[in-house]
Amino acid sequence: MSDPRNSSKSGPTAPKPGAFMDVREANAKYLPTAERQIPKGYKQTEVGVIPEDWEVKRLKAISPSQSVGLVINPSTYVEDDGTVPMLVGSNIFPNKISWESARRISEISNQALPASRLFANDLVTVRVGDPGITAVIPRELDGCNCASVMIIRHHARFNSQWLCYVMNSKAGLSQIADVQYGTAQKQFNISDAINFIYAVPPRAEQDAIAEVLSDADALIEALEQLVAKKRQLKQGAMQELLTGKRRLPGFNGEWEIKLLGEIGESIIGLTYSPNDVRADGVLVLRSSNVQDGALSFQDNVYVELEISERIMVRASDILICVRNGSRDLIGKCAKIDDGCKGMTFGAFMSVFRTPFHNFVFHQFQSNVIKRQINEHLGATINQITNKSLNSFQIPFPKDEAEQTAIAQILTDMDAEIAELESKLAKARAIKQGMMQQLLTGKIRLV
Structure with missing residues (x-):
């Protein structure tokens, strides 16, 4: 295929069949600046550029x-x-x-x-x-x-x-x-x-705009309800599968009660001062980096100082909030993935490091551990210590294959919820874009 930049043809390129070309837009560069900014059929008002048949009202x-x-x-x-x-x-x-x-x-x-x-x-x-x-x-x-x-x-x-x-x-x-x-x-x-x-558009256009945006809200509400339902189903599944109340087909081996300290170790994070904070450097994972059981990087802090290899996060570590101003946030957690290489975590956080991370991660999200966290929280200080974490007890299948099977089912449920939440976020973003276009008359429905 020839490079269009080397074409010997001169003059403007004809639009493809079906393409839209507004003559006024095509010649906009030749118009005065003020007129260039106002498309045909629109007018400048105190609330911005709106269609000519719209009004501005208090x-x-x-x-x-x-x-x-x-x-x-x-x-x-x-x-x-x-x-x-x-x-x-x-x-x-x-x-x-x-x-x-x-x-x-x-x-x-x-x-x-x-x-x-x-x-x-x-x-x-x-x-x-x-x-x-x-x-x-x-x-x-x-x-x-x-x-x-x-x-x-x-x-x-x-x-x-x-x-x-x-x-x-x-x-x-x-x-x-x-x-x-x-x-x-x-x-x-x-x-x-x-x-x-x-x-203010004419009444007929108000009705059309309201109908379109109401349909968008209906879709968002349906997705919100579906997400809530899937979360409830997962909570019920955790309650049954992580306690052994319901056994998966093919498994009938014994379970035992294990202390977390017997199957892994808790590690407290990095202490640093405001003087250590930089615009870039080593990212310090904090409570704000854990949202809804997953890692989030919307609010980051970086430091520049020497950090022990022990408190650099590793893939499959379970990152836990152990100290916070809000009691409700104590115990929220996320699993570290390969993309977190080179990061550390703050002193108000812990990681629990265990070879049984797939199974134990879901236990941290269950009522089994949440109940023990509430029992160990102080009356005035919202924190759980390493000693407390290591003393927590969980039901534990002796058969590692059963652990893996349970973890896989719950992980699949998490993936389904995450996919629905992604669709929900997209639906909300689309609605915001529609509002911007429809409520300003950039897109006309009537």
Whole structure:
């Protein structure tokens, strides 16, 4: 095949059949700078370049009514036998309401609080804590009540789901960030929020955008539920397989109780000072490098100093968080792989080094060891010592082939979960890209 750079033909190359070529775009380099940046059919506004048939409106012009839910302590109205959900900020997530976790008030109290009653397609926005997060009231919550959240009343002139996506978008939340105040608890005033400005498409396009993004949310929710189900199945499998309650076909040999110190060794990590930290050097694995049972390298620290070979990680080491400000993080672990050669680990971490790593790694993720960690944690200091680790007991098959078979089943389940989580992450990223394109009019649906 000839090199196109050596072609003797002159002039522009014709586009391939079916290729799209915008004449205005092709000649953009000959246009004035300001005009070059605005495609045909679009206009420059205070919120950026948007389609010519879109408008820029303040929130108070989009919705005719905004208010604050009940501002006194909602616990005053909560009753053990209440039936009406009382939504607060902690029940609200982006485009989603966790109404099952909401506390309840009586129907009598609900009728006595008409100003904070909510109706289907109203929007509620978190005011305190995680300000700006918005969700739409679904039909099943029609008539419920709320406290200390911003209420945006639905009107036929706008699609509630569309407005919800706009408010939860990067551009929408940035306006909240500009006016929020407070230190321990961030919050904002409705008097500021009603003046937020948004790019508003015609109603038909709002409906189309909301439908596409709702479909994306439905896919994400389905994947989240599937991941949660697979995690529950794995927990059940660990409970049965790692304790010998359920035996795999072909295995009937004896099990015994082993101390971890009998089948391996625990090693405490590197102590270093801030003066040792560099922009590059030896990577020190810390608690932040362990996420959901796997290694993560989003938050790294490097040091430059002499390090003993003993505390350089090896493939198949089990990296464990043994000291942390949060008790819940003690015991979280990940398995070291070949890609970690040349790394070490910090003093708040340990590695457990054993020839039975495949089986023992899953024991560290099971309730067998988690229960013993909780028993050994101090009342005030969140840590487990090497002595404690070595004293932990685990059920242990004498037949190494049974260990391998059990580990393989659980490893396969981990791989399936990881694949689903990858699909979930991709679905979330695609949705974010869709929001960026659809909510700014870069892609038109109508």
